Amino acid sequence: xxxxxxxxxxxxxxxxxxxxxxxxxxxxxxxxxxxxxxxxxxxxxxxxxxxxxxxxxxxxxxxxxxxxxxxxxxxxxxxxxxxxxxxxxxxxxxxxxxxxxxxxxxxxxxxxxxxxxxxxxxxxxxxxxxxxxxxxxxxxxxxxxxxxxxxxxxxxxxxxxxxxxxxxxxxxxxxxxxxxxxxxxxxxxxxxxxxxxxxxxxxxxxxxxxxxxxxxxxxxxxxxxxxxxxxxxxxx
Amino acid sequence: xxxxxxxxxxxxxxxxxxxxxxxxxxxxxxxxxxxxxxxxxxxxxxxxxxxxxxxxxxxxxxxxxxxxxxxxxxxxxxxxxxxxxxxxxxxxxxxxxxxxxxxxxxxxxxxxxxxxxxxxxxxxxxxxxxxxxxxxxxxxxxxxxxxxxxxxxxxxxxxxxxxxxxxxxxxxxxxxxxxxxxxxxxxxxxxxxxxxxxxxxxxxxxxxxxxxxxxxxxxxxxxxxxxxxxxxxxxxxxxxxxxxxxxxxxxxxxxxxxxxxxxxxxxxxxxxxxxxxxxxxxxxxxxxxxxxxxxxxxxxxxxxxxxxxxxxxxxxxxxxxxxxxxxxxxxxxxxxxxxxxxxxxxxxxxxxxxxxxxxxxxxxxxxxxxxxxxxxxxxxxxxxxxxxxxxxxxxxxxxxxxxxxxxxxxxxxxxxxxxxxxxxxxxxxxxxxxxxxxxxxxxxxxxxxxxxxxxxxxxxxxxxxxxxxxxxxxxxxxxxxxxxxxxxxxxxxxxxxxxxxxxxxxxx
Ligand code: SF4
Numbered sequence: 095x096x097x098x099x100x101x102x103x104x105x106x107x108x109x110x111x112x113x114x115x116x117x118x119x120x121x122x123x124x125x126x127x128x129x130x131x132x133x134x135x136x137x138x139x140x141x142x143x144x145x146x147x148x149x150x151x152x153x154x155x156x157x158x159x160x161x162x163x164x165x166x167x168x169x170x171x172x173x174x175x176x177x178x179x180x181x182x183x184x185x186x187x188x189x190x191x192x193x194x195x196x197x198x199x200x201x202x203x204x205x206x207x208x209x210x211x212x213x214x215x216x217x218x219x220x221x222x223x224x225x226x227x228x229x230x231x232x233x234x235x236x237x238x239x240x241x242x243x244x245x246x247x248x249x250x251x252x253x254x255x256x257x258x259x260x261x262x263x264x265x266x267x268x269x270x271x272x273x274x275x276x277x278x279x280x281x282x283x284x285x286x287x288x289x290x291x292x293x294x295x296x297x298x299x300x301x302x303x304x305x306x307x308x309x310x311x312x313x314x315x316x317x318x319x320x321x322x323x324x325x326x327x328x329x330x
Numbered sequence: 331x332x333x334x335x336x337x338x339x340x341x342x343x344x345x346x347x348x349x350x351x352x353x354x355x356x357x358x359x360x361x362x363x364x365x366x367x368x369x370x371x372x373x374x375x376x377x378x379x380x381x382x383x384x385x386x387x388x389x390x391x392x393x394x395x396x397x398x399x400x401x402x403x404x405x406x407x408x409x410x411x412x413x414x415x416x417x418x419x420x421x422x423x424x425x426x427x428x429x430x431x432x433x434x435x436x437x438x439x440x441x442x443x444x445x446x447x448x449x450x451x452x453x454x455x456x457x458x459x460x461x462x463x464x465x466x467x468x469x470x471x472x473x474x475x476x477x478x479x480x481x482x483x484x485x486x487x488x489x490x491x492x493x494x495x496x497x498x499x500x501x502x503x504x505x506x507x508x509x510x511x512x513x514x515x516x517x518x519x520x521x522x523x524x525x526x527x528x529x530x531x532x533x534x535x536x537x538x539x540x541x542x543x544x545x546x547x548x549x550x551x552x553x554x555x556x557x558x559x560x561x562x563x564x565x566x567x568x569x570x571x572x573x574x575x576x577x578x579x580x581x582x583x584x585x586x587x588x589x590x591x592x593x594x595x596x597x598x599x600x601x602x603x604x605x606x607x608x609x610x611x612x613x614x615x616x617x618x619x620x621x622x623x624x625x626x627x628x629x630x631x632x633x634x635x636x637x638x639x640x641x642x643x644x645x646x647x648x649x650x651x652x653x654x655x656x657x658x659x660x661x662x663x664x665x666x667x668x669x670x671x672x673x674x675x676x677x678x679x680x681x682x683x684x685x686x687x688x689x690x691x692x693x694x695x696x697x698x699x700x701x702x703x704x705x706x707x708x709x710x711x712x713x714x715x716x717x718x719x720x721x722x723x724x725x726x727x728x729x730x731x732x733x734x735x736x737x738x739x740x741x742x743x744x745x746x747x748x749x750x751x752x753x754x755x756x757x758x759x760x761x762x763x764x765x766x767x768x769x770x771x772x773x774x775x776x777x778x779x780x781x782x783x784x785x786x787x788x789x790x791x792x793x794x795x796x797x798x799x800x801x802x803x804x805x806x807x808x809x810x811x812x813x814x815x816x817x818x819x820x821x822x823x824x825x826x827x828x829x830x831x832x833x834x835x836x837x838x
Contacts, residue, residue, distance in 0.1 A: 169727055191721055199726045251724050254702040254709075256689075266656035274659075294690035295831040296770070299824050301777035303694040310780065318780040319787045328788070330816045 113160050118145055119153045126163055126177050131185040133166050133178035167197040192244055203238075207248050210235060212257055216281045219268045220261075223249065223277070249279060256282050300327050332418050333772035337361060339779040340421040346782075347424065348387055351376065355384040359394065359416035363527065366413050385414055389496075391453035392578055393421045396497045397531045412497065415531055419837070423581045425778075425829050430584045434489060441480045446489065446579060454493050454576040457481065478545065481577065485543045491580040492542050494535035546575055586623050589838045590614075592830070593676055596683045597661065605657045607646050609674060611639040624838065630671035633658075680838050687831055688770055692742065699725045700733045704742065704761065713746060713758035734759050741769045771835045774828060781825045788817050 296302035
């Protein structure tokens with residue numbers, strides 16, 4: 095995965111003047127280049143350039159050979175061939191963003207970062223965003239560069255997981271080292287272990303999580319008396 | 331919020347407690363709204379006598395209230411009509427009787443528990459009936475004074491009240507309320523009018539504060555109508571009154587009490603013991619100022635007063651004023667209070683608890699990715715676009731639409747389509763809390779009904795076990811017996827826990 099999200103543009107305004115191109119190649123190249131970091135699907139390219147299929151295919155090969163264009167994976171449509179001028183880095187819409195690697199969400203990497211952040215917060219009891227990012231920078235546990243924005247995204251996801259809670263410092267007790275009112279993060283579970291939050295009353299009974307609840311009636315085919323979920327639940 | 335499954339559950343409770351005839355009458359009232367005796371006879375196809383007796387049972391147990399209104403307008407010939415309205419909340423409260431008794435056993439003595447037990451069992455009782463009840467099976471009859479003293483204790487904390495007006499006059503024909511504004515916001519209006527109508531009638535029936543919790547005396551008279559110095563209810567003159575006055579449990583006060591408990595326990599779980607102690611002290615010292623059950627904010631108090639109250643508890647004595655102030659901030663009070671009057675947003679505490687309950691259903695039913703998505707939308711409180719949702723929750727872009735649609739099909743999300751052109755459109759999603767809450771509550775009633783049905787089913791299945799004498803319960807029978815006991819314990823405790831959630835969504 096390219097962990098450098100920023101748009102990299104080499105010689106942004108230089109055209110392919112130094113390389114000899116056929117007319118067809120030039121037309122195609124201009125269309126592709128005009129799409130900048132979004133790239134273009136071959137079918138759209140054919141339509142916009144108004145060239146015959148075989149001409150397009152041949153010219154694309156040649157342009158690729160001259161290293162003027164490259165094929166890119168578009169996360170929205172992995173089956174469709176997309177081309178982009180070589181000087182552009184695919185935009186987030188195309189790659190899926192920083193957390194995607196070759197069009198696939200890099201779940202393993204995400205989980206490692208999440209785990210590490212969680213452990214750090216648990217050790218600290220209370221941690222601020224600045225604290226977490228400084229620790230990541232200094233500790234050097236990740237080989238790849240992790241941007242501030244990525245750390246922010248990880249913390250936000252941990253909040254959504256209910257692994258950590260966002261709280262404001264009261265300046266008291268465990269918050270003593272954090273100025274009053276500053277946003278900080280705490281582990282939700284007191285043991286610091288990752289885990290599911292306590293199941294509510296409804297989620298603890300079979301009907302609360304039953305996919306067939308709307309079909310279940312006292313005397314119907316699906317009923318509390320004949321229910322397989324209950325059978326399992328009450329199997330002492 | 332009276333939902334379809336809510337009605338089914340209420341009818342089920344009534345059937346369990348009073349049989350089919352009574353429940354048939356009750357079901358018609360719940361489904362059709364207030365009805366006259368004639369109409370009830372017509373709809374239930376029972377005899378007039380049967381309907382009348384059923385109504386008497388329901389009124390006795392505070393599940394139905396009669397009321398009159400003038401049919402027609404003010405012109406001459408307006409005729410007073412009597413109708414009956416089912417009191418949905420009171421019917422469901424029957425499930426909570428053990429909780430009410432538990433409260434009294436914690437706060438008052440055994441005699442009070444016994445008195446309340448009688449009231450819950452029989453619905454309404456006069457003082458004389460209470461004395462008779464207390465004397466049952468005893469060698470010497472219990473003295474009236476003794477029972478009266480216990481009644482006085484229960485009245486002082488408002489766990490018991492005088493029965494409301496048996497047939498109040500309601501000035502407007504209530505019917506119009508039900509047909510008000512249909513259409514546009516149908517999901518909401520379908521459920522609201524019923525509640526308003528019930529409230530309207532109950533407001534007309536309720537007695538004034540002074541008389542509601544006061545004991546008529548046949549010994550002394552205290553005609554100037556003042557509260558006694560110690561705050562106990564004043565004694566109102568009326569020798570004959572004392573005989574005929576009917577008393578009942580005051581459900582409203584119990585619910586208020588359970589609400590306070592839920593608030594404190596929620597704060598303890600989410601924050602810490604300190605915050606819970608402070609909230610408890612605030613609620614305890616201002617409980618008489620609570621006018622309605624669903625108080626949105628606690629009564630404002632100064633930091634000094636709060637501190638004084640907190641000091642009264644054992645845990646509180648360990649706290650410094652800075653610690654109290656810090657906890658108040660945690661409880662959502664701004665760090666700098668003008669006027670120094672702290673008030674806690676109780677509504678918000680309960681809102682968070684409701685969110686948690688719904689989220690935990692989402693997690694168990696739809697998995698971790700759906701949970702994260704749901705929490706994102708719930709926190710955002712506005713429409714978000716599919717890709718944005720996938721990005722913020724680390725869900726594969728191609729998986730997000732599937733999860734979102736599932737939640738939408740099951741009524742957990744609201745969806746809007748935004749067409750940019752004929753070929754390109756976006757899907758936007760959000761959590762529509764008012765609609766979702768009603769839906770979840772309805773599923774909870776359904777789950778409660780199923781738990782209760784399953785209990786009956788298990789009992790029926792192993793009925794003969796219950797008739798076997800204790801010393802014969804050995805070997806394989808013992809195994810079955812143990813299983814039945816475990817099943818009962820699990821089903822029973824689950825139902826009580828689910829009932830806490832029902833109260834959280836409906837009564838608090
Ligand atoms: S009784 Fe069984 S089938 Fe019916 S809703 Fe409950 S779990 Fe589902």
